[in-house]
Amino acid sequence: MVSKLLKWVQMHLPQSCALCLHTLHQQEHVLCDACFDAQYEKQNYCLHCHRPVEHDSGGFCAACQGETNKQVRIYACQHQTALGSGVRKIKAQRQFYWLEPLCEMLYQRVMTLQKQQIIEPAQALLPVPLHDTCLRQRGFNQAYLIAQQLGRRLNLPVVSDALIRTRHTPSQQFLNRKERQMNLQGAFQLKHDLDVQRIAIIDDVFTTGATTDQVMACLPDYACQVWTLSKA
Numbered sequence: 034m035v036s037k038l039l040k041w042v043q044m045h046l047p048q049s050c051a052l053c054l055h056t057l058h059q060q061e062h063v064l065c066d067a068c069f070d071a072q073y074e075k076q077n078y079c080l081h082c083h084r085p086v087e088h089d090s091g092g093f094c095a096a097c098q099g100e101t102n103k104q105v106r107i108y109a110c111q112h113q114t115a116l117g118s119g120v121r122k123i124k125a126q127r128q129f130y131w132l133e134p135l136c137e138m139l140y141q142r143v144m145t146l147q148k149q150q151i152i153e154p155a156q157a158l159l160p161v162p163l164h165d166t167c168l169r170q171r172g173f174n175q176a177y178l179i180a181q182q183l184g185r186r187l188n189l190p191v192v193s194d195a196l197i198r199t200r201h202t203p204s205q206q207f208l209n210r211k212e213r214q215m216n217l218q219g220a221f222q223l224k225h226d227l228d229v230q231r232i233a234i235i236d237d238v239f240t241t242g243a244t245t246d247q248v249m250a251c252l253p254d255y256a257c258q259v260w261t262l263s264k265a
């Protein structure tokens with residue numbers, strides 16, 4: 034499945050920049066260097082509430098510093114941008130070549146935060162699972178594809194068998210946070226313990242946090258971070 038997918042991706046790699054349509058140089062993939070740099074989210078944001086913060090804030094805004102339940106939620110781009118449309122196209126149109134630049138941006142953001150010692154390095158990557166029915170219909174789990182890309186870059190294991198989705202939940206698209214929480218209540222189950230302490234939960238989009246909150250509820254004994262390609 035994976036090697037087939039890689040071959041498919043290579044065959045369908047665009048020859049021009051997916052954003053500005055300039056011809057790509059040999060070392061450029063999907064996006065030209067100028068677009069990659071321009072699109073890269075340079076703004077420092079509070080890792081919990083995502084409001085803009087100063088460079089040396091330590092990762093959290095003043096309001097979130099004292100928050101006991103604060104989470105580390107890292108994303109690479111805003112969802113309502115040209116780059117964010119790439120995230121949607123992975124899932125909706127199987128444009129898997131978007132994985133490369135988007136995962137590279139997320140990787141760079143994670144590495145920067147690690148070097149600044151704002152976050153601790155994760156020891157395993159855990160993609161948010163799809164229900165079997167949904168996986169069969171779609172044929173792939175985008176969260177797993179993202180985790181694989183990041184796992185290669187960070188040399189970390191991708192754990193895809195520990196957590197399962199026990200219920201096929203209706204689409205979340207038009208639900209608010211409270212409704213999403215109700216929709217997802219008890220939707221995940223941990224099948225076996227993990228041999229690590231620090232886990233990065235991987236998904237394509239961070240919307241209200243309802244999904245990753247439910248995943249984290251299954252992992253009370255682990256230090257979890259949330260890594261997504263975009264933030265809605």
Ligand SMILES: [Zn+2]
Nearest residue numbers: 050053065068
């Ligand atoms: Zn470009």
Ligand SMILES: [Zn+2]
Nearest residue numbers: 079082094097
């Ligand atoms: Zn904050």
